[in-house]
Amino acid sequence: MSPADCPLCTETGGLGLVSHERWRVVRVADANFPAFYRLIWRAHVAEFSDLDAAQRTECMEAVTAIERVLREALRPSKINLATLGNVVPHLHWHVVARFDWDSHFPNPIWGEARREVAGGAEARLALPLAALDQRVRAALAV
Amino acid sequence: MSPADCPLCTETGGLGLVSHERWRVVRVADANFPAFYRLIWRAHVAEFSDLDAAQRTECMEAVTAIERVLREALRPSKINLATLGNVVPHLHWHVVARFDWDSHFPNPIWGEARREVAGGAEARLALPLAALDQRVRAALAV
Numbered sequence: 001m002s003p004a005d006c007p008l009c010t011e012t013g014g015l016g017l018v019s020h021e022r023w024r025v026v027r028v029a030d031a032n033f034p035a036f037y038r039l040i041w042r043a044h045v046a047e048f049s050d051l052d053a054a055q056r057t058e059c060m061e062a063v064t065a066i067e068r069v070l071r072e073a074l075r076p077s078k079i080n081l082a083t084l085g086n087v088v089p090h091l092h093w094h095v096v097a098r099f100d101w102d103s104h105f106p107n108p109i110w111g112e113a114r115r116e117v118a119g120g121a122e123a124r125l126a127l128p129l130a131a132l133d134q135r136v137r138a139a140l141a142v
Numbered sequence: 143m144s145p146a147d148c149p150l151c152t153e154t155g156g157l158g159l160v161s162h163e164r165w166r167v168v169r170v171a172d173a174n175f176p177a178f179y180r181l182i183w184r185a186h187v188a189e190f191s192d193l194d195a196a197q198r199t200e201c202m203e204a205v206t207a208i209e210r211v212l213r214e215a216l217r218p219s220k221i222n223l224a225t226l227g228n229v230v231p232h233l234h235w236h237v238v239a240r241f242d243w244d245s246h247f248p249n250p251i252w253g254e255a256r257r258e259v260a261g262g263a264e265a266r267l268a269l270p271l272a273a274l275d276q277r278v279r280a281a282l283a284v
Contacts (some may be wrong), residue, residue, distance in 0.1 A: 042153050043234035047208045048202075060186035060190075060202050062225035067191045078231055079189050086240060086248035089220060098228055 001089055003044045010092040014038055017133055018140045019027065023062060027133060027142060028094075030033060033072055033109055034122040034129060035097035037066050037078050046089040063093050066137045068098040073135055077105065099124070145186040145229055150232040156180055159275055160282045165204060167267070167282060168276060170236075174272060175241035175251055176264040177216055179208050179278060188231040205235050205244065207281045212239040215277055216268050219247065 003009040003062060012032060019117055022043070028036040034141050045051065067079050073119025095126035098105055100122055103113045145151040156168025170178040176279045181204055182272060188195065193201060197230070209221050218239035225235050240247055244263055 047209065047213065049206045049213065049221075052188055053203070056202055057199050059166060060198055061195070061249060064191045064198060067189065071189065071191065076230050079191075079224070080224070080228070081225045082222070082250075083219070083226070084222045086220050086222070086250070104218070107251065108224075108226055108228070110250035111252040140143060 002045070005047065006044055007088055008040050008092060009044055011042060013092075015133070017137055020062070020140070023059065025062070025066065027129070027136075030109075032097065032103040032113075032121055033070065033096050033098075034103060034125060035076070035110075037070075037071055037095045039063055039093040039095065041091040043091075045091050046085060048083055048091060059139070062140060063095055066095045066136055069132070069135045069139045070095065071133055074099075082110065087091075095117050148186055148232050149230055150182050150234060151186055155182060155234075155274070159279055162204070162282070167204070167208065167278065169271070169278075172251075174245040174255075174259070174264055176238075176267060177218070178187055178249065178251075179237045179246050179272060181205055181208065181235040181237065183233040185233075188227060190225055190233060192233065200250055201233075201235070204219075204282060205237055208237045208278055211274070211277045211281045212237065216241075219260050222251065 014028045016026050018025040019125055023041050026038050028038050030036045070076060074097050078098045078102040080096040080098055096109060103115060103117050104111055107114060156170045158168050159169040165181055165183050168180050170180050172178045212218060216239050219242040220240045222238040222240055238251060245259050246253055249256060
């Protein structure tokens with residue numbers, strides 16, 4: 001996949017929240033998993049090991065900052081971190097707050113659903129998504 | 143979950159390959175994904191952000207070393223990295239080599255299967271698992 005064909009090079013890929021020199025952060029629109037953020041490395045590289053050591057640390061410290069916001073704001077059952085990229089091989093990290101009541105828990109978000117969430121997942125979060133987004137922005141302010 | 147009830151505190155959780163002061167590495171027995179390694183943090187902590195900054199770097203540099211071995215030895219279509227822990231909330235990282243011919247590609251390993259792999263996946267790897275394990279061991283030698 002060339003950058004010209006790559007959706008993460010040509011599209012926002014979510015609600016843009018943070019724009020940094022080497023990476024950006026978006027929130028993914030997913031009704032089942034509303035607290036779902038994605039860190040997208042700007043350079044069109046496929047694998048985590050394509051980064052140098054300083055870049056890897058920078059990347060994971062930003063991922064960790066997002067994780068911390070989700071933990072403190074939402075008290076989730078678990079945080080899930082993943083970089084897969086099988087469909088879009090451009091380095092991006094998924095950071096997802098999981099709850100024991102969510103549609104798939106304890107299955108991975110890519111696994112089978114386990115239940116319906118009456119009223120929708122977003123309504124059960126401890127704070128509105130706009131407020132959560134603001135905390136993510138603040139945590140990643142340069 | 144207390145350490146006494148935690149399978150990653152009380153069991154090996156795979157074929158033991160590397161034993162380090164703060165983490166260990168096993169290979170997971172999965173017929174669909176034979177090149178599947180797992181780094182298990184020794185302390186019974188749930189989340190990546192429970193580590194301090196130096197520990198996070200140490201953890202991800204070890205994950206990266208495994209990723210590099212898989213890339214160089216197997217030329218996979220993609221590497222998948224994930225720490226989920228919804229079932230076993232003890233910090234562990236999955237490092238999986240994925241191939242465009244594998245049973246689930248491009249789906250996540252936790253998603254729906256896409257095909258049968260005639261002859262089994264292990265037979266298609268560029269080198270025997272014992273040789274791959276040896277390279278992982280060598281890469282993580284202290």
